Amino acid sequence: MAEELTPETPENESDRTAEAEGTEEPIKQRKNGLYPEVSDELAESMKSGWADTELHGLEPIAQAAHTERRRAALSARFPGERLVVPAGNLRTRSNDTEYPFRASTEYAYLTGDQSHDGVLVLEPTADGHEATVHLLPRSNRENGEFWLDGQGELWVGRRHSQAEAAQLLGIAAEDVRELPRKLREATGPVRVVRGHDAGIESALTDKVTAERDEELRVFLSEARLVKDDFEIAELQRACDATARGFEDVVRVLDKAEATSERYIEGTFFLRARVDGNDVGYGSICAAGPHATTLHWVRNDGAVRSGELLLLDAGVETSELYTADVTRTLPINGRFNELQRKIYDAVYEAQEAGIAAVQPGAPYRDFHDAAQRVLATRLVEWGLLGDLDVEKVLELGLQRRWTLHGTGHMLGMDVHDCAAARRETYVAGTLEPGMCLTVEPGLYFQADDLTVPEEYRGIGVRIEDDILVTEDGNRNLSAALPRQAGEIEEWMARLKG
Secondary structure (H helix, E strand, O other): OOOOOOOOOOOOHHHHHHHHHOOOOOOOOOOOOOOOOOOHHHHHHOOOOOOOOOOOOOOOOOOHHHHHHHHHHHHHHOOOOEEEEEOOOOOEEEOOEEOOOOOOHHHHHHHOOOOOOOEEEEEEEOOEEEEEEEEOOOOOOOOOHHHHOOOOHHHHOOOOOHHHHHHHHOOEEEEHHHHHHHHHHOOOOEEEOOOOOHHHHHHOOOOOOHHHHHHHHHHHHHHOOOOOHHHHHHHHHHHHHHHHHHHHHHHOHHHHHHOOHHHHHHHHHHHHHHHOOEEOOOOEEEEHHHHHOOOOOOOOOOOOOOOEEEEEEOEEOOOOOEOOEEEEEEOOOOOOHHHHHHHHHHHHHHHHHHHOOOOOOEOOHHHHHHHHHHHHHHHHOOOOOOOOHHHHHHHOOOHHHHOOOOOOEOOOOOOOOOOOOHHHOOOOEOOOOOEEEEOOEEEEOOOOOOOOHHHOOEEEEOEEEEEEEOOEEEEOOOOOOOOHHHHHHHHHHHHO
8 A cells, every 4th residue: 555645634523624714725744754845846746737527417326316305205304404414434444544434324325425524414494405415525736635635536536526426416515624614603403413423513512412313313214114116126236246245155165164264254255345335244254163153253263064154244235235144054065964953943933934024014023933933943852841832932941042033124234224213113013115134043052051962063044135015025135045955956056
């Protein structure tokens, strides 16, 4: 990685304001001991000789009509109030390098934009709201920002001008560096989505309350419960890419055996970056007894023939919609008798759970259906003494080995709509357009003395992404086999 002439990067509201108020002043270079001070001749040379790269006649992004409708719903919910939705800022990884930026879900959902430091503001009007997206402008070449600032375009690449952004997003665009001052001077009720931009929140310190801001966050979370056509297509795209990623992994399991779980993680990540934006969450590449650890993301363990691989991974599309799929695979391509018995129980539970995903059904029905199957099998296997299934379910005793809920909403966040009220989500009713995971599992810890020794260290989960339709459901991740025999045939074909 090349090193900038200066590592200085505006990171907060005060830096933005200073730039906006003094855009004709030269950027002061920080002496870092590696480069001599810039000569006047070089500074003058860097001001000119650059072609005009302004883009004209740009077509709106694919989801512009959808984001306009989403903003209209938001406007109708909070009439007469100023609404502020930040994208978020870059975060330092170490010294002068940053983590890859991912715009806040609320901002991307309402704008389709993914620029760091962006802020959407809905200004109240007599008949609704006027939307403006506030963005960093093109780097200033006159004052040296273009090449002396750590986030200058010479270093990190071209960004859209305000005019270009307005064409693409279908929203008026202004300079975000002037926004903190405008917000401090503004009057009237205002709400902000918190947790993404400390500078913007600071400018609103005396104007907002946590309770009112939480109402805004909850509304935007619940607005995503039912997906529109654009979102459903993106989720299908994410699932299709994820299926290709799982196929990639099966093809290289021999190489993973020679290295570690990291080979699996890296293989899937390559697919995520080629077919999408990134992975939608940290991939769980859990081989052997690691499969019993729900959030195993270290991915540094051995991959051994004869054991199982629990792979929980999802591709996030370029529009930030993620899949969330799990398959438990025999590393050598064949389940042994006990592995298959446990796998078949989980498969049966998932089948029951998927069947319960129906429009008009209580949200928890699919969880209850899957848990009943698993409890039944655990009783049959003699792991719960002489208790019957009803008593086991009443006391929740199966949860020692089932551990987690059977699913969650899915969308731009892997656990989407998390701020929604209980009555609209877990205690609510399924509607067409909702998308959720169905993911039962059984996990026998390596140190669990309450189960026979041969069970210990086996973990199985099967997870698919299910869309609620008008007449039932559709499995968006159905391209990947689920039944044990089909998995063995699929793996043999890919390895062959």
